[in-house]
Amino acid sequence: MYTDEKGFVWYKGNIHTHTTRSDGKRSPDEVIDIYADNGYDFLVLTDHWRQSPDNESERLLTIPGIELDCSPNVLDGIFHIVGVGMDKEVDTSKRGIGAQEMIDEIRRCGGAAILAHPAWSLNTPEMILPLKNICALEIYNTVSDKPHNARPDSSLISDMLSSRGRMIPVVATDDAHFYDGDQCKSFIYLKTDVLDRRHIVAALEQGNFYASQGPRFSYEFSADKKSIKVRCADAREVAFFSDAVWSADRVFCEAKGNKLPINEAEYRFKSNETFIRFEITDFEGRKAWSSPISLSDF
Numbered sequence: 634m635y636t637d638e639k640g641f642v643w644y645k646g647n648i649h650t651h652t653t654r655s656d657g658k659r660s661p662d663e664v665i666d667i668y669a670d671n672g673y674d675f676l677v678l679t680d681h682w683r684q685s686p687d688n689e690s691e692r693l694l695t696i697p698g699i700e701l702d703c704s705p706n707v708l709d710g711i712f713h714i715v716g717v718g719m720d721k722e723v724d725t726s727k728r729g730i731g732a733q734e735m736i737d738e739i740r741r742c743g744g745a746a747i748l749a750h751p752a753w754s755l756n757t758p759e760m761i762l763p764l765k766n767i768c769a770l771e772i773y774n775t776v777s778d779k780p781h782n783a784r785p786d787s788s789l790i791s792d793m794l795s796s797r798g799r800m801i802p803v804v805a806t807d808d809a810h811f812y813d814g815d816q817c818k819s820f821i822y823l824k825t826d827v828l829d830r831r832h833i834v835a836a837l838e839q840g841n842f843y844a845s846q847g848p849r850f851s852y853e854f855s856a857d858k859k860s861i862k863v864r865c866a867d868a869r870e871v872a873f874f875s876d877a878v879w880s881a882d883r884v885f886c887e888a889k890g891n892k893l894p895i896n897e898a899e900y901r902f903k904s905n906e907t908f909i910r911f912e913i914t915d916f917e918g919r920k921a922w923s924s925p926i927s928l929s930d931f
């Protein structure tokens with residue numbers, strides 16, 4: 634956790650990971666120890682169709698989690714939905730239900746529903762657009778990267794959704810199964826004044842979080858709302874994404890004439906842009922991602 638310059642506290646958590654309760658290679662206690670030893674403030678064990686108990690460790694806060702899936706085939710939609718923070722038991726006898734029904738079941742039980750790894754699942758924007766009440770999608774999923782997979786990054790899908798007016802906040806998670814390098818890489822910083830199940834669900838529903846592998850940032854709009862300024866610790870690159878296909882000044886990096894390290898980057902909006910999001914990369918190649926921000930009120 635850290636406290637930002639305005640005094641808000643941000644807690645570090647991984648909200649998607651597996652144990653021997655389903656197909657993970659480490660026991661719940663071992664996984665809890667791994668994340669506690671690496672400075673995490675909270676952890677959500679999300680085994681397949683198996684809900685984890687509330688608060689099962691002294692070492693760090695765990696809250697209930699589960700991962701539901703429907704996997705007919707790629708064209709009919711393979712969807713994995715992560716449920717976080719339920720206060721009732723998800724009805725796991727309902728295996729075979731569709732994506733919206735899985736989301737509805739998680740929410741009926743008091744949890745927040747997250748669309749897992751859309752790039753890995755080959756979810757197109759058209760498949761995702763009809764889904765209601767997902768509070769976030771995974772823009773980055775560690776286990777979907779090498780060596781076990783090679784499609785961890787869903788940022789293009791996020792941008793295509795935002796371009797169609799659907800700005801879904803983004804999280805980064807490990808989805809660790811093997812614990813051979815797929816752990817303790819991608820996480821969220823979550824802003825809350827109290828760290829417990831109820832406040833984590835509320836913060837997820839309200840978008841009070843951002844995705845990271847290490848970098849921290851803050852941002853603000855100019856008084857005339859014509860630009861956004863990002864502040865971060867020493868970055869190698871800051872890139873802004875929008876629905877303008879061409880923008881001459883969207884990347885800040887050495888090759889663009891920026892002096893390294895980058896601690897501040899300001900981007901002026903173009904007249905046709907309806908959303909903006911940004912990514913920060915540090916000198917170790919670790920990223921942080923903002924959620925898409927609507928510019929329609931500007």
Ligand SMILES: [Zn+2]
Nearest residue numbers: 649651700808
């Ligand atoms: Zn998973």
